[in-house]
Amino acid sequence: SAVISQKPSRDICQRGTSLTIQCQVDSQVTMMFWYRQQPGQSLTLIATANQGSEATYESGFVIDKFPISRPNLTFSTLTVSNMSPEDSSIYLCSGRGQGARAQYFGPGTRLTVL
Amino acid sequence: DQQVKQNSPSLSVQEGRISILNCDYTNSMFDYFLWYKKYPAEGPTFLISISSIKDKNEDGRFTVFLNKSAKHLSLHIVPSQPGDSAVYFCAASAAYFGNEKLTFGTGTRLTIIP
Numbered sequence: 001s002a003v004i005s006q007k008p009s010r011d012i013c014q015r016g017t018s019l020t021i022q023c024q025v026d027s028q029v030t031m032m033f034w035y036r037q038q039p040g041q042s043l044t045l046i047a048t049a050n051q052g053s054e055a056t057y058e059s060g061f062v063i064d065k066f067p068i069s070r071p072n073l074t075f076s077t078l079t080v081s082n083m084s085p086e087d088s089s090i091y092l093c094s095g096r097g098q099g100a101r102a103q104y105f106g107p108g109t110r111l112t113v114l
Numbered sequence: 115d116q117q118v119k120q121n122s123p124s125l126s127v128q129e130g131r132i133s134i135l136n137c138d139y140t141n142s143m144f145d146y147f148l149w150y151k152k153y154p155a156e157g158p159t160f161l162i163s164i165s166s167i168k169d170k171n172e173d174g175r176f177t178v179f180l181n182k183s184a185k186h187l188s189l190h191i192v193p194s195q196p197g198d199s200a201v202y203f204c205a206a207s208a209a210y211f212g213n214e215k216l217t218f219g220t221g222t223r224l225t226i227i228p
Contacts, residue, residue, distance in 0.1 A: 001160065042218045043203065094157075096214075101146045101207060103148075103216055104160055
């Protein structure tokens, strides 16, 4: 299994500000993903983080709101921009190895927007 | 459109007995299925998976059964232990979709009663 870390683990932010979440994976990972889990809900894929190019976003998520970078194979960031209380969620990074089907998740970032 | 459904939001089982968690899916393109366990304030932990070419996969106390004709899978935990108390998510992916993104169910909260 892959080792995945995220920071910060939690944050409380003011409306209108932005937060950048960092994800570090070990070298076994080739694909990286960002998910959101809103309170009482399931996990929803935000985007696939592509190394050295623009992320691939799912329906309902846009780059202006959730810019993602992946400058190298083992590191990615997700920014939640111009936050509102509706953005209060757990944000999770995941990774998958070459040829593997299972994804492994980081510990998540719990975001509260006031 | 919820393509992966877990119709039981919660389940309580006596310690030592069998826990059976169920999951239904609607998209016939799904060819790989996974179960994750999630404790509060942690990311999901991968438990066990099954390919659509199989109907059963076993790993220790955990067994997953797949019924493709019914588009149904189940996770059996025997014997159930207090540490199994958590939220369980089933997830599905399809090689057809290219990035094999995971689609998650809504989760079942399992409580093991000592």
